[in-house]
Amino acid sequence: MxxxxxxxxxxxxxxxxxxxxxxxxxxxxxxxxxxxxxxxxxxxxxxxxxxxxxxxxxxxxxxxxxxxxxxxxxxxxxxxxxxxxxxxxxxxxxxxxxxxxxxxxxxxxxxxxxxxxxxxxxxxxxxxxxxxxxxxxxxxxxxxxxxxxxxxxxxxxxxxxxxxxxxxxxxxxxxxxxxxxxxxxxxxxDNPYIDKVSEDVFFKYVKAAFFNKRKNLANNMTSLGIAKDIAKSKLEEAGIAPTRRAETLSIDEFMDLIEVFEG
Missing domain, CATH: 3.40.50.150 (Vaccinia Virus protein VP39)
Incomplete structure (x- = not known):
């Protein structure tokens, strides 16, 4: 059978x-x-x-x-x-x-x-x-x-x-x-990313960045309760254009973003 x-x-x-x-x-x-x-x-x-x-x-x-x-x-x-x-x-x-x-x-x-x-x-x-x-x-x-x-x-x-x-x-x-x-x-x-940013914090920002794939980072970061103008200035401080979308960021750029937002 x-x-x-x-x-x-x-x-x-x-x-x-x-x-x-x-x-x-x-x-x-x-x-x-x-x-x-x-x-x-x-x-x-x-x-x-x-x-x-x-x-x-x-x-x-x-x-x-x-x-x-x-x-x-x-x-x-x-x-x-x-x-x-x-x-x-x-x-x-x-x-x-x-x-x-x-x-x-x-x-x-x-x-x-x-x-x-x-x-x-x-x-x-x-x-x-x-x-x-x-x-x-x-x-x-x-x-x-x-x-x-x-x-x-x-x-x-x-x-x-x-x-x-x-x-x-x-x-x-x-x-x-x-x-x-x-x-x-x-x-x-040997994982440099875990040493730099904890798992919980990393995924908090990744999920926020991809909150709405059609929207840019400045808009999506407001899902964390951050005012849009503050999100824009922090993204600029990290060397990332606020108009970019999450899928354009490398993991190293995410690390830079998190460092500024958590700083």
Whole structure:
């Protein structure tokens, strides 16, 4: 009996497996002593390659129908560990408990929450290699322009994102509406941004700056209860034109902005 893909779990499995999976393994650089975390392993096509290449593979899967398939294939494999749960609810201290490299084709409908969850658990996760919708990868990895968002800045604050390669939608079943991309996020070991500005303060200003993407910084900063004329003068003091929009700012410019507003 063939597996029925469930829309509610955002299931799109690779059918063009050989070439794409080989490229995933190549760019993610899995080594023999790596412990791997795979989120949403599906029917285990990538899992098989990860088991061959690494020390241990922990798979997190929510679909109980897939549990039967995965256990039948890999239960006897000494490196295989299956956690049946929603990844967003997994306690990493309890279920992971060691440094892992994430290599996964994640469910697209919860991409941002998954990225945030992994960053929150950065004491265990320092390298992330994930397949996401192409436009999401472009947004996360954008250095400038309209694609930039609060998610872009969240990733930049903690690490460095890189767009690795594109996967056409025809490589999946069922065929999704959009192309996909494989990208990486490498968490910084020595983080100058955390040392400079606390997480709470950083995100307070980022969220304010993006409060309304169609409005400029001077207007959006009033969402913090700051008078517009004061916001304008502080932006000028930081060397940032008040008419600029949030997506045009680099993370270093955000640091300058925060330093002046908090000063």
């Amino acid at each position: 063939s597996f029925k893909h469930k829309k509610k779990f955002g299931q799109n499995f690779l059918t063009d497996q050989g070439e794409v999976l080989a490229k995933i393994m190549e760019v993610s650089g899995v080594e023999a002593d790596d412990a791997i975390l795979e989120i949403g392993p599906g029917e285990g096509a990538l899992t098989e390659l990860l088991l061959e290449a690494s020390r241990k593979v922990t798979c997190i899967e929510i679909d109980t129908d897939l549990e039967k398939i995965l256990r039948r294939k890999y239960e006897s494999h000494p490196k295989f560990n299956l956690v049946m749960s929603d990844v967003l609810e997994v306690d990493f201290d309890e279920k992971i408990g060691e440094k892992v490299k994430v290599v996964a084709n994640i469910p697209y409908y919860i991409t941002s929450p998954i990225i945030n969850k992994l960053i929150e658990n950065r004491k265990y996760v320092d390298e992330i290699y994930i397949m996401v919708q192409k436009e999401v990868a472009e947004r996360v990895c954008a250095k400038s322009g309209r694609e930039r968002s609060t998610l872009t800045l969240a990733v930049e604050y903690f690490g460095e994102a890189e767009y690795l390669f594109t996967i056409p939608k025809e490589a999946f079943t069922p065929v999704p509406k959009v192309d996909s991309a494989f990208m990486s996020i490498k968490i910084r070991k």
